[in-house]
Amino acid sequence: MYHLELSEKNEILQEMIQIRRKIHADPELSTQEYKTSKYIQSILQSMEVHEYILCDTGVVGLLEGGQQGKTIGIRADIDALSIQEKNDVSYISKNPEVMHACGHDGHVAMALGAAMILKKWQKNIKGNIKFFFQPAEEQYGGAERMIQAGVLQNPTVDAAIALHLWPDLSKGTIGCKEGPIMASNDRIKITIKGKSGHGAMPQTGIDALSVASTFYQAVQQFQAREINPLTPAVITFGMLSAGTSYNIIPNEAILQGTIRTTDEAVRDQIEQRLEQMLKSICEMVGATYEWEYARQYPVTNNHSSIVNLAKESAAMVFEKDKILTLDKPYMTAEDFSYFTQEIPGAMFFIGTKDENYAYPLHHEKFNFDEKVLLDGALFLALTAVLFLES
Structure with missing residues (x-):
């Protein structure tokens, strides 16, 4: 019932490669994906899949099966990153300082490839497949905006x-995990206010840089001694700016960082304790502070029922020993997490590393063997039909 001839697979793969390369060569930043969304629309229209724009640059496609039933969503993010590409390929980004370095061009291609496959099986499908081509994953949380705009409704x-x-x-593997697979992502910015003074007379000033340094060291102690070592948590300060000259006591210091964890209670603990520590340290020396703490993406929690079902479909695409059960989450973050807060869902990782393609995500030379696109599209399509039949 759900079968493709080798010639059909090859044809779909070639179409996905063409789609991926066109999107890769013309990447667009978060919320600016106008050309990308129009191109996705044109592909869906050519397949006679109902589509519409949501949230300015998002695209929703609806493929209705031959029989009534449930609805499953397949999500692909579509935005690029502010990176100057350094690959030597014919389809290199033509847009300065913009690159698909996180694989979103491949995600779009795999979702559209799944749509091509499902279109061939349409009359046998019991239910609907809704495609979310989502903008602004890298910044601004496009998933949350699409949910608020009703992407999970009509049909539900x-x-x-x-x-x-x-x-x-x-390459050739797929990673699966129940529960947390990616961390939450919070951003912190602290501005410490002291008092300027001559570098030779430090007693006349309040050294904001010294306060920042003391706070930074206190954070390391807090992370090592107050957070359960069995609970993944990362506190990284990547920016510190202070001072105007080598011989002036800085009257201001600014610290900026990111906080990641897979546990909401630990997330609360970190936010509360960091401000408590900062307040105490500032009071000790007479400094003041401004506190900015932004909760960004929540933890991406994979639902066990979806993961177990997807392992069945993975067995139809990947070799048995290539279906990996991941034992630890990654501390990167994903706004797909907003979907899994609302409905059962799961994110999976398709491996791309080999001797020719080993650069990490967000690298100016990230690339992959495009043959993996077919495995990804088949996996998405088969997981969809298995869910609708379950």
């Missing part, structure tokens, strides 16, 4: 899946 979506190209795993 019962579950959602997503597939991410993953150079941390070997």
Whole structure:
């Protein structure tokens, strides 16, 4: 019932490669994906899949099966990154300082490839497949905006899946995990206010840089001694700016960083304790502070029922020993997490690493063997039909 001839697979793969390369050569940043969304629309229209624009640059496609039933969503993010590409390929980005370095061009191609496959099986499908071509994953949380705009309604979506190209795993593998698979992502910015003074007379000032340094060291102690070592948590300060001259006591210091964890209670603990520590340290020396703490993407939690079902479909595409059960989450973050907060869902990783393609995500030379696109599209399509029949 759900079968493709080798010639059909090859034809779909070639179409996906063409789609991927066109999108790769003309990448667009978060919320600016106008040409990308129009191109996706044109592909869906050519397949006679009902489509419409949502949230300015998002695209929704609806493929209705031959029989009534449930609805599953297949999500693909479509935005690019602010990176100058350094690959030597014919389809290199033509847009300065913009590149698909996180595989979103491949995600679009795999979702559209799944649509091509499902279109061939349409009359036998019991239910609907809704495609979410989502803008602004890298910034601004496009998933949350699409949900607020009603992407999970009309018809009501019962579950959602997503597939991410993953150079941390070997080509030919797929990574699955129940529960947390990616961390939450919070941003912190602290401005410490002291008092300027002559560098030779430090007693006349309040050294904001010294306060920042003391706070930074206190954070390391807090992470090592107050957070359960069995609970994944990362506190990284990547920016510190202070001072105007080598011989002036800085009256201001600014620290900026990111906080990642897979546990909401630990997330609360970190936010509360960091401000408590900063307040105490500032009070000790007479400094003040401004506190900015932004909760960004939540934890991406994979639902066990979807993961177990997807392992069945993975067995139809991948060799048995290539279906990997991941034992630890990644501390990167994903706004697909907003979907799994609303409905059962799961994200999976398709491996891309080999001797020719070993650069990580967000690297100016990230690339992958495009043959993996066919495995990804088949996996998405088969997982969709298995869910609708379950």
